Amino acid sequence: MDIVSTLRVNRTERPFTADTRTTLLDALREQLDLTGTKKGCDQGACGACTVLLDGKRVLSCLSLAAQCEGREVTTIEGLARDGKLHPVQAAFIRHDGFQCGYCTPGQIMSAVALLKEGRAGSDEEIREFMSGNLCRCGAYPNIVAAIREVARLGSESQ
């Protein structure tokens, strides 16, 4: 059975039709052609599909698209503004926070939320609160360094 619904993604209303079982991840990728969000496990274990829902990080593979109607979804495609990378994206370049890039959209969305949650107080805290995002290339030291730097720059600018 299909549902007809509308998602508000990256500040734009996006209507779609899909099987009722469709996850937010599949709706983004298959119905709305936003393929930046990645499917790593489809079981909520790897974090590659992390997006922001009303500003909070969620695993889009464990969220039903139908439940997200009327809520604000932010994906990796909506993070850069006016052609300017988000500070977390820029820090990932400076610190070489990725290799193959497949987990990267999820890492970045997770890091953006983590900074907002105020969970970047120490390396240990960053590691703990990024532990839902697997990186098999093992770029963790550099991911931590990137987040640490953004947290520091953020607190300095306040």
Next chain:
Amino acid sequence: MVTTAPLVGQSVKRKEDPRLLTGNGRYLDDIRLPNTHHMAVRRSPYGHANILSIDTEAAANLPGVVGVFTAEDLKDSVKPLPCGMPAGGVENHLPPHRVLAQDRVRYVGDAVAFVVANDPYIAHDAMELIDVQYQELPAVVDAARAVEPGAPQLHDEAPGNICMHWTAGNKDDTDAAFANAEVVVKHHIYNQRLIPNPLETRGTLANYDAGTEETTLWVTSQLPHVHKILLSAFVLDIPEHKLRLIAPEIGGAFGSKIFLYADMALTAWASKHLGVPVKFVETRMENYVATQHGRDQTQDIELAARRDGTMLGLRVKSLANLGAYPSTIAPGVVTALFGRMVSGAYRIPAIWVEVDGVYTNTAMVDAYRGAGRPEATYLVERMVDLLADELAMDPVDVRRKNFIPPDAFPYTPPDLGMLPYDSGNYAVTLDRALNHVNYSALRAQQEEGRKAGRLMGIGISSYVEVCGLAPSSWIQKQGWGGPMYESAEIRVLPTGKISAVTGSLSHGQGHETTFAQIVADEFGVGMGDVEIKYGDTAGAPFGMGTYGSRSLAVGGTALQKSAQKIKEKILAIGANLLEVAPEDVEFDHGSVSVKGAPGSSKTLAEIAFAAWLNTGVPAGMEAGLEATTYYDPPSCTFPFGTHICVVDVDPDTGHVDIIRYVAVDDVGPVVNPMIVDGQLEGGIAQGIGQALFEGAVYDKFGYLLTGSMIDYAVPRASYLPNFELDRTVTPSPISAFGSKGVGEAGTIASTPAVANAVVDALSHLGIRDLQMPITPQRVWHALQQPK
């Protein structure tokens, strides 16, 4: 004249980064073709069973399904997947690995049937409607059990479940060494099975074009050229010139995307048969049960020595669990890349190695990051520590005493069939690592801590590995049925921009950056003027792909050679345009100028324009400005180094905390230090994963108990420390720049460093070994044993 600083040696930011950071990387599942249909594979839930019947009717009747197929449908058009690297020099029993099981399934995950539908959800629904009746058979999952008399037999073609029996070394000399030994240390190791777990699972998208009769396959592949040849020459009824393979952005591989998989053939066949594009993307569960695993070796080892710590002989008997069928390069990997490397960084005069490849009712095992060398390095580095323990010597002293000395290079391990180790200075990496951790103070701290019940351990691993895999002649002796050169095609375009095509294939290693640094320097231009391409077999020279830490040493050298060929032509055309003799001009910083008259010059763009428009090309010379190289090196390269791990073990919970991790590696001169550090850090993370967290577990029926990222412990950020990296630089005489290779070094080195550290922490309690993964549970149990 524009001056550009050399790019080689700089931590240039990666050209790949912007697209990957913004969601613009195009991985396999991101590719959209109109009317794409989706394939779902019905797999065996049994480790070993006869197939009694397959009823596809209900599946075929589901709206949206366009086809349901079994082995019967393919028997005339799709042949079994070949093994391209049997063990060299011995008889191999290679039963057919059919793309769909016929009559019998041999592991959980064995493909039985498949569905194609117009929607992925419907394809999966239909797949579950296929009714397969089985008669379950006794299964065997453990290699040691599989070779026992009376064990369940997998294949008529492989009596006793044996693929091959392979040996290396000199048995008589080794027996004599043991007869003269003052001390013999014996040990048993199970180097456990690992699951590669790239974050992107595998997949294929096939599109048959009825107009051109050409099939295009987008494949998650580390070596599309090789997959193309294997498919067209051995598996599919598609002539080579009508088959094109494209590897898009790859989301990690670690070896698991080297191998030829059934879905590549199934989607290609189905697309042609049904006339629609057909896509297959593994679920994570399929990736666990049906994509090749790594390691799984059971080893019995004996080390003979004198009481002063001098090693005299080494005997190794290994059972390599190959899984249910011979994978693409498995028998060759578990022999040549393991057995010929067992002596590690040490001068051991007599060695005898035996390897039996064994079939079991498990997923296939093949090369996984390090491929043979981690198994060899873990073995020898654990044995060194056990010998030190036996002799009450410091493990540092035993290593130092037996290191191959710097003046012995090139060094060939006696009778082992390995190529000569190219260059090295092992003690320097050990000294530096010891210095970093302040070793003697650390030992004093350990001694002091023990009095207060602290369980601190220091683990050392001094490794050497073989990489830059080549040359063809040597690899072919090891069983590989193909070449092992690398290709590079460089074209200076009419406007002076440069397009370079490499036969290697980046899947996270940053080739677009590293190789652009090399090419830009050769031509004296900026990074932005160079585009590195790879992964598409159409119009590209045949290439071997990326694995075995070979891309820079082999592929980078090929690029340099192509650049040098083109530069000769640039000089000739430049001289002609400047109306002087070729010996009177020089090429520097992107222009050709008359020696001693730098004002009189032609830019690269001017020369390229003349070359392609054929205006100013010397008489008798062809137009154009391009060159292709197939570089087949004379030998391999041998990176080395020393890693030191310091751990604290919690006596109450058995938890292992890595408090310091120091790595001093020598991979030769580096092109991009940032990328090299990333490779080392990632490699170390995976090696620590094996030591402390990861392990695939099958039950006795062949069911994979660790079948998801929830049940199998891929290291998370919170599990790992920061690493302290340092390096020494010993150039290789083999490759351009003297670079050796870095993709696997961290993985090879780190596992024994961590294991040695944990055992060291507990050694005063009489504990001499722990089975990997060294989980808190295992440590806790060991601590409870009466001493």
